[in-house]
Amino acid sequence: MSNIYESAATTLGLFNSPCLTKVELRVACKGISDRDALSKPDPCVVLKMQSHGQWFEVDRTEVIRSSISPVFSKVFTVDYYFEEVQRLRFELHDISSNHNGLKEADFQEQASHPQLTHTANVCSFVITPAMTSLKSQVTAEELSGNDDYVELAFSAKKLDDKDFFSKSDPFLEIFRVNDDGTASLVHRTETIMNNLSPVWKSFKVSLNTLCSGHHERELKCTVWDWDSNGKHDFIGEFQTTFKEMKAAMDGKQWECINPKYQVKKKNYRNSGMVILTLCKIIKMHSFLDYIMGGCQIQFTVAIDFTASNGDPRNSCSLHYIHPYQPNEYLKALIAVGEICQDYDSDKMFPAFGFGAQIPPDFKVSHDFAVNFDEDNPECAGIQGVVEAYQNCLPKIQLYGPTNIAPIIQKVADSASEEMHTKEAMEYFILLILTDGVITDMADTREAIVHASHLPMSVIIVGIGSADFSDMQMLDGDDGILRSPKGEPVLRDIVQFVPFRNFKHVSKKQHLLSSCKVQFFFHFGLK
Structure with missing residues (x-):
């Protein structure tokens, strides 16, 4: 990545x-x-x-x-x-x-x-x-979980002066007190130099990190005078809870207490005051929030019909239709499609082929409708895609080359059109099933960089036993994918996995989980 x-x-x-x-x-x-x-x-x-x-x-x-x-x-x-x-x-x-x-x-x-x-x-x-x-x-x-964030900001006034020739350089630390009595550092503010009434910058932290989601969990806050040698001077501390912060929202004040001074000094009151100046809860929308809000997953399938797959009439072909069990193309289609189809209200999926000579003139096409209806390439559910695929095979001639940029661009055009609508509540997932190394790498890189700005993810599944090492470059796991002109992707939208790895259930889960993260990332940028 x-x-x-x-x-x-x-x-x-x-x-x-x-x-x-x-x-x-x-x-x-x-x-x-x-x-x-x-x-x-x-x-x-x-x-x-x-x-x-x-x-x-x-x-x-x-x-x-x-x-x-x-x-x-x-x-x-x-x-x-x-x-x-x-x-x-x-x-x-x-x-x-x-x-x-x-x-x-x-x-x-x-x-x-x-x-x-x-x-x-x-x-x-x-x-x-x-x-x-x-x-x-x-x-x-x-269920309301711990994924929400809170934005907090603090200031202080009249802090103890710990330096001889200047004023204290205070910073604030916040700790979560765990069930076993240990304390975990949640946040450390920046240091405000030479100031007994500092105003620290606001910061955001998840409620899970702040208090493990338990609003009454004790929080321990300490104020220090920064020293360049790392031996910071303790100014004071106070205890609170997120529940207390939330009730006040802002304006809450705590006495900053130095326990040693409290014992030794008869007239000791405090070592200053710490003020909560901001407490704002930030709702982090989950995947279900988007789905329940009407967001749709638009699932599109693209199938490799190049000659390297072998003659479909031969039992050794990757496209061979076995009477009793699905081939690898169908297995991969079903494995991914059965998840994605539940997020599409009409369950109508465009299905395209590439690398074949198609009727009536048998010219090579890299983005033809598998059902041969260019005006309406949608199929009714995953089963409809399966049937269109099976009906298509006898009518085409497997050919080549293996160019996938046209189909990526076709789906990207739909995503771009959707992105500029008023609602903009659709996310496109393109599943590409291919048996070999693509032959239009430069154009594909260009198409992916363009698509990374759109509500779109690409899943590429390698069918068969070919060497797919070159395909890893598109995944972005080995570095930032760039266009031939050097432009980097905005998001890592491509996930690649050989189908032979699908025997490990975690691989399929990883593919779809990655799409979920890409989904969040796109809408998070809006």
């Missing part, structure tokens, strides 16, 4: 933030069948999550006695990862009918979390299982 990107992203707090969000799920049911004529059911809901093909219980609600329309007070809190499909199952049990917990009904939603989060800050969907009288509502809400 380029140094320029790391530096700017770190400034925005992107790399210090966890790659997950916590989501609260609340469940309510209506119309549970009353099988016992003498009593109503005692319902309970069990939440399960799928892992490695098996369902495991995560948690369960309380039992509500005698209710056919329970609203459970228990809140399920689950970790939400953008880069993973997380399948949930909600089981409804009538505890009164069987103390062993055999389910009276089972309503199941095997869906990734993003499907809960398209329209509002608090979202819900209704599940209607086979028993038509039962309707169950699951409401999802992002």
Whole structure:
């Protein structure tokens, strides 16, 4: 990843933030069948999550006695990862009918979390299982975490003078007191030279760093007189909490106390006053905030149809359509596409091919619609892309060269057009599937540098066993990618990985997590 990107992203707090969000799920049911004529059911809901093909219980609600329309007070809190499909199952049990917990009904939603989060800050969907009288509502809400920041500023007045020939050179340190009694330095201000009433610059710090998200956690603040030899003179200290700061917002004052002076000096009052001049909470918007606010992910696929893939009719070809299992192109498409499709409301995906001779005149094209409808290259879902790909293969001639700049520019044009609209709430992800080294490297570098200024990311997956070492340059992990004219990328928007590494689940997660970071970085610059 380029140094320029790391530096700017770190400034925005992107790399210090966890790659997950916590989501609260609340469940309510209506119309549970009353099988016992003498009593109503005692319902309970069990939440399960799928892992490695098996369902495991995560948690369960309380039992509500005698209710056919329970609203459970228990809140399920689950970790939400953008880069993973997380399948949930909600089981409804009538505890009164069987103390062993055999389910009276089972309503199941095997869906990734993003499907809960398209329209509002608090979202819900209704599940209607086979028993038509039962309707169950699951409401999802992002849990307020510790990702918010606070901007603080302090000043002081009448500090003790520690220097003989001049005034003190004060600076302030803030420590978080941990559960084990240790203290972690949170922030150190700049030193104000020769001043007993300093005004320090404001600074920003995450609430997670400041107080681990616990507003009542003790904070220890110390004021020192700076000395060039590093043996700074202690002026005084005070204790506070973020809760206290937030209540005051600004204007709060603390006595700066030197404990030794407090014991030794009979008339000692303090060693000066420290004043809070600014306390401003800064909301750091999460990925879900953008999605729930209406932001859409526009997913586009580009497939390499060059001759180096081999004749699709030959079983050795990378494009060979096996009757019983998908080829590597399809596996890669599904692996990435199944994540991205949940963030697109209409789930219509443009699919393009490059490097093939196409009908009717069989000229080489590097950005043709796989469904051969140039006016509407969109396919209905990932399955639609799969079908268009399979139908396309017999109609084209694999050729070359492997030029990807045209397809990057095509998607960049769409992103540029969207960026200049009033709403500007779309982000484009281009998935390029290719079997070899690209042949238009200079043009591709130029296209990527241009696209780095747009709401766009590029995922390149290398298919087959070729040597993809030259492709790493586009990724930017080995340095800053530059155009042939020397212009650097604004953001590191390209992620490359050979498909053979996809057997490691973390590789797929890393690709999509990186896109998430690029997403934050783009909107953070606006």
